Amino acid sequence: xxxxxxxxxxxxxxxxxxxxxxxxxxxxxxxxxxxxxxxxxxxxxxxxxxxxxxxxxxxxxxxxxxxxxxxxxxxxxxxxxxxxxxxxxxxxxxxxxxxxxxxxxxxxxxxxxxxxxxxxxxxxxxxxxxxxxxxxxxxxxxxxxxxxxxxxxxxxxxxxxxxxxxxxxxxxxxxxxxxxxxxxxxxxxxxxxxxxxxxxxxxxxxxxxxxxxxxxxxxxxxxxxxxxxxxxxxxxxxxxxxxxxxxxxxxxxxxxxxxxxxxxxxxxxxxxxxxxxxxxxxxxxxxxxxxxxxxxxxxxxxxxxxxxxxxxxxxxxxxxxxxxxxxxxxxxxxxxxxxxxxxxxxxxxxxxxxxxxxxxxxxxxxxxxxxxxxxxxxxxxxxxxxxxxxxxxxxxxxxxxxxxxxxxxxxxxxxxxxxxxxxxxxxxxxxxxxxxxxxxxxxx
Amino acid sequence: xxxxxxxxxxxxxxxxxxxxxxxxxxxxxxxxxxxxxxxxxxxxxxxxxxxxxxxxxxxxxxxxxxxxxxxxxxxxxxxxxxxxxxxxxxxxxxxxxxxxxxxxxxxxxxxxxxxxxxxxxxxxxxxxxxxxxxxxxxxxxxxxxxxxxxxxxxxxxxxxxxxxxxxxxxxxxxxxxxxxxxxxxxxxxxxxxxxxxxxxxxxxxxxxxxxxxxxxxxxxxxxxxxxxxxxxxxxxxxxxxxxxxxxxxxxxxxxxxxxxxxxxxxxxxxxxxxxxxxxxxxxxxxxxxxxxxxxxxxxxxxxxxxxxxxxxxxxxxxxxxxxxxxxxxxxxxxxxxxxxxxxxxxxxxxxxxxxxxxxxxxxxxxxxxxxxxxxxxxxxxxxxxxxxxxxxxxxxxxxxxxxxxxxxxxxxxxxxxxxxxxxxxxxxxxxxx
Numbered sequence: 001x002x003x004x005x006x007x008x009x010x011x012x013x014x015x016x017x018x019x020x021x022x023x024x025x026x027x028x029x030x031x032x033x034x035x036x037x038x039x040x041x042x043x044x045x046x047x048x049x050x051x052x053x054x055x056x057x058x059x060x061x062x063x064x065x066x067x068x069x070x071x072x073x074x075x076x077x078x079x080x081x082x083x084x085x086x087x088x089x090x091x092x093x094x095x096x097x098x099x100x101x102x103x104x105x106x107x108x109x110x111x112x113x114x115x116x117x118x119x120x121x122x123x124x125x126x127x128x129x130x131x132x133x134x135x136x137x138x139x140x141x142x143x144x145x146x147x148x149x150x151x152x153x154x155x156x157x158x159x160x161x162x163x164x165x166x167x168x169x170x171x172x173x174x175x176x177x178x179x180x181x182x183x184x185x186x187x188x189x190x191x192x193x194x195x196x197x198x199x200x201x202x203x204x205x206x207x208x209x210x211x212x213x214x215x216x217x218x219x220x221x222x223x224x225x226x227x228x229x230x231x232x233x234x235x236x237x238x239x240x241x242x243x244x245x246x247x248x249x250x251x252x253x254x255x256x257x258x259x260x261x262x263x264x265x266x267x268x269x270x271x272x273x274x275x276x277x278x279x280x281x282x283x284x285x286x287x288x289x290x291x292x293x294x295x296x297x298x299x300x301x302x303x304x305x306x307x308x309x310x311x312x313x314x315x316x317x318x319x320x321x322x323x324x325x326x327x328x329x330x331x332x333x334x335x336x337x338x339x340x341x342x343x344x345x346x347x348x349x350x351x352x353x354x355x356x357x358x359x360x361x362x363x364x365x366x367x368x369x370x371x372x373x374x375x376x377x378x379x380x381x382x383x384x385x386x387x388x389x390x391x392x393x394x395x396x397x398x399x400x401x402x403x404x405x406x407x408x409x410x411x412x413x414x415x416x417x418x419x420x421x422x423x424x425x426x427x428x429x430x431x432x433x434x435x436x437x438x439x440x441x442x443x444x
Numbered sequence: 445x446x447x448x449x450x451x452x453x454x455x456x457x458x459x460x461x462x463x464x465x466x467x468x469x470x471x472x473x474x475x476x477x478x479x480x481x482x483x484x485x486x487x488x489x490x491x492x493x494x495x496x497x498x499x500x501x502x503x504x505x506x507x508x509x510x511x512x513x514x515x516x517x518x519x520x521x522x523x524x525x526x527x528x529x530x531x532x533x534x535x536x537x538x539x540x541x542x543x544x545x546x547x548x549x550x551x552x553x554x555x556x557x558x559x560x561x562x563x564x565x566x567x568x569x570x571x572x573x574x575x576x577x578x579x580x581x582x583x584x585x586x587x588x589x590x591x592x593x594x595x596x597x598x599x600x601x602x603x604x605x606x607x608x609x610x611x612x613x614x615x616x617x618x619x620x621x622x623x624x625x626x627x628x629x630x631x632x633x634x635x636x637x638x639x640x641x642x643x644x645x646x647x648x649x650x651x652x653x654x655x656x657x658x659x660x661x662x663x664x665x666x667x668x669x670x671x672x673x674x675x676x677x678x679x680x681x682x683x684x685x686x687x688x689x690x691x692x693x694x695x696x697x698x699x700x701x702x703x704x705x706x707x708x709x710x711x712x713x714x715x716x717x718x719x720x721x722x723x724x725x726x727x728x729x730x731x732x733x734x735x736x737x738x739x740x741x742x743x744x745x746x747x748x749x750x751x752x753x754x755x756x757x758x759x760x761x762x763x764x765x766x767x768x769x770x771x772x773x774x775x776x777x778x779x780x781x782x783x784x785x786x787x788x789x790x791x792x793x794x795x796x797x798x799x800x801x802x803x804x805x806x807x808x809x810x811x812x813x814x815x816x817x818x819x820x821x822x823x824x825x826x827x828x829x830x831x832x833x834x835x836x837x838x839x840x841x842x843x844x845x846x847x848x849x850x851x852x853x854x855x856x857x858x859x860x861x862x863x864x865x866x867x868x869x870x871x872x873x874x875x876x877x
Contacts, residue, residue, distance in 0.1 A: 155771050
């Protein structure tokens with residue numbers, strides 16, 4: 001009951017672009033690189049008798065072979081479906097009996113395996129964690145079962161106009177780059193994946209020197225070390241191959257993709273190639289996007305399309321900045337008949353960002369939010385674990401908590417104008433519209 | 445010996461909620477829970493009004509008013525509320541349910557004075573212009589298109605609830621019917637606001653790195669002079685006894701068949717609520733649960749299958765089950781498989797271990813929920829709205845006492861076809877135009 005009770009409650013504001021400083025005297029975590037190459041981050045918190053572990057392994061879809069799309073996801077997915085000594089049900093029953101959770105999540109840059117347990121169950125939790133990472137069985141029966149389930153979810157996704165739009169957008173922007181492929185693969189690519197592929201992928205990438213382990217909660221450094229000695233002793237370093245990926249390119253003119261569905265609304269995405277996480281303009285881009293469409297009701301897109309014109313409920317924009325260049329996208333849904341107007345307004349706001357400086361108030365409000373909301377990004381064990389994992393993966397340094405404020409404070413109006421000219425493209429965008437094309441009568 | 449000692453310690457500490465409760469002279473209730481793990485806090489104000497308090501032809505009023513609450517007052521002009529909170533590094537939002545309408549802010553705890561001042565202002569001083577109401581009505585219609593009209597599974601759920609309740613206002617959706625939204629007028633909103641938005645119909649909940657005496661004094665300064673409103677007379681419609689199964693179909697463009705069944709069930713204040721919650725957990729919590737193991741893992745006839753007791757309501761609500769059929773599988777077979785799993789409980793109680801697992805999951809989720817100040821406030825509010833936040837403690841105690849035989853008994857008593865309402869999605873192929 002407790003977990004489901006809020007499912008059908010309506011949230012007023014959907015603000016996916018909102019992300020969030022202040023100075024902390026104590027270091028947020030201790031960092032150590034172990035002998036086997038694994039990076040360990042530890043943040044002891046004694047307020048609650050719970051422990052959260054996030055293991056990030058550089059085994060995401062960016063390292064899977066081109067014709068085996070879905071391999072990284074399937075491999076991660078199969079980890080808790082059986083080991084050399086435990087069945088799928090034995091694993092789920094063991095962790096669920098103590099009210100804990102053990103889950104895997106796919107990703108393009110890295111996959112994660114997460115454990116949450118009460119302190120009293122930490123030994124059992126680490127035992128399971130190491131078993132599923134080090135000794136997965138990859139049995140043929142479980143592989144078939146997961147392939148069927150994934151194919152079913154691929155079919156079900158065709159019911160969701162947002163997912164249809166997002167897949168078409170990714171493919172158009174990224175071409176052959178893995179960021180443009182569906183992480184779960186396709187029905188055809190899944191058929192090409194064999195047990196040997198999965199075992200080889202696991203053998204090749206699930207290595208301690210590819211891994212960041214973040215541990216947050218009621219566990220001391222000594223306790224943690226004894227867990228690692230007991231359960232992760234035999235995890236040995238090995239070289240792993242790096243693939244060289246084709247760089248995605250910007251289009252030279254707008255590309256419009258129209259997908260006919262009998263829907264009440266047109267689901268719209270406008271965007272293009274974006275930036276890498278290590279781009280020095282990342283902070284100027286962050287402030288710029290907050291003003292454009294990342295800042296909820298403080299953003300221009302929301303103000304124009306929702307507040308002034310009543311054309312949409314959810315209006316947002318974001319840059320996904322990862323290891324390789326990600327995308328910029330502005331997204332909204334509006335009744336088919338309003339699609340032209342809403343698209344025109346979104347493009348107008350992108351162009352205004354490129355041609356006119358933002359106001360002093362917009363700049364100071366954006367900085368004030370981005371720096372002032374930093375404490376909210378790290379106010380629970382779960383959030384601290386996710387934050388530390390990203391800080392380590394993208395090499396931001398444990399002093400990022402303090403540096404972030406400096407980086408944001410340094411951004412000027414000129415920086416924003418320059419960043420907008422460089423990273424927003426109103427003449428070479430990809431526009432995806434999923435909806436009723438007759439009613440929408442698109443002019444694009 | 446060590447185990448027993450730990451167990452006892454665990455028991456005494458797990459359910460003690462250190463909430464301080466105050467009531468101002470104007471009837472405004474204030475609940476404060478100090479939590480000093482991080483320098484942040486949440487301020488929330490919950491009004492005891494939701495879609496259950498609406499009338500035919502005017503559904504969706506509570507939710508539309510929730511949207512309008514961000515449109516400005518005499519003192520703080522239009523578009524300023526969220527901007528002011530965000531400038532302070534905070535986030536804000538709101539939610540509407542069948543029972544309540546809530547507003548919240550999350551921010552660094554040294555800035556908590558700001559939402560206190562802003563929320564006190566908008567409790568009585570909202571400006572509702574015709575132009576703003578009409579524009580926001582359009583926004584809500586877009587919200588309805590997004591979350592219902594173009595989401596076939598949501599349409600089935602909406603229909604099941606509407607059909608399960610023939611009398612009680614639980615029948616209509618929180619967002620309102622599309623045709624009602626088109627007809628809502630500024631005066632409807634003004635009446636709704638003036639009737640329900642008053643200190644004696646609201647509860648403030650603060651969780652985070654605060655000192656309760658300081659917060660209480662700030663709240664008293666900001667809200668203390670707002671006069672109480674006249675007591676509200678509500679008409680109580682009770683749902684009549686359901687005497688036979690109700691079934692209906694939704695035919696719509698979709699890929700996979702889907703089913704939802706709703707059984708009439710008592711609310712959590714009824715002693716059977718605890719066993720129903722444990723039943724829901726055994727059926728549905730996690731991959732080791734019975735529905736996942738049977739329908740998804742063993743038989744592979746469903747992509748997903750779930751169940752859940754919905755007891756956090758003031759009046760009796762529902763126990764729900766549902767599933768999405770796997771590609772090429774019949775929804776009839778899926779329905780039979782779910783019903784077969786339910787029948788098993790009637791023949792033999794679940795094992796001691798399964799019941800213990802459900803209790804452990806509910807207990808662990810209570811402890812893990814304390815990782816988030818927002819979730820703690822949300823839980824306190826959800827229980828407060830239906831009869832007092834202490835129900836949360838009673839709930840946790842009640843769960844602990846559930847026996848396998850209790851689970852068998854409540855299955856036999858409530859999960860019967862005569863009080864079931866079933867909705868089925870029949871996918872149509874997308875017609876090209």
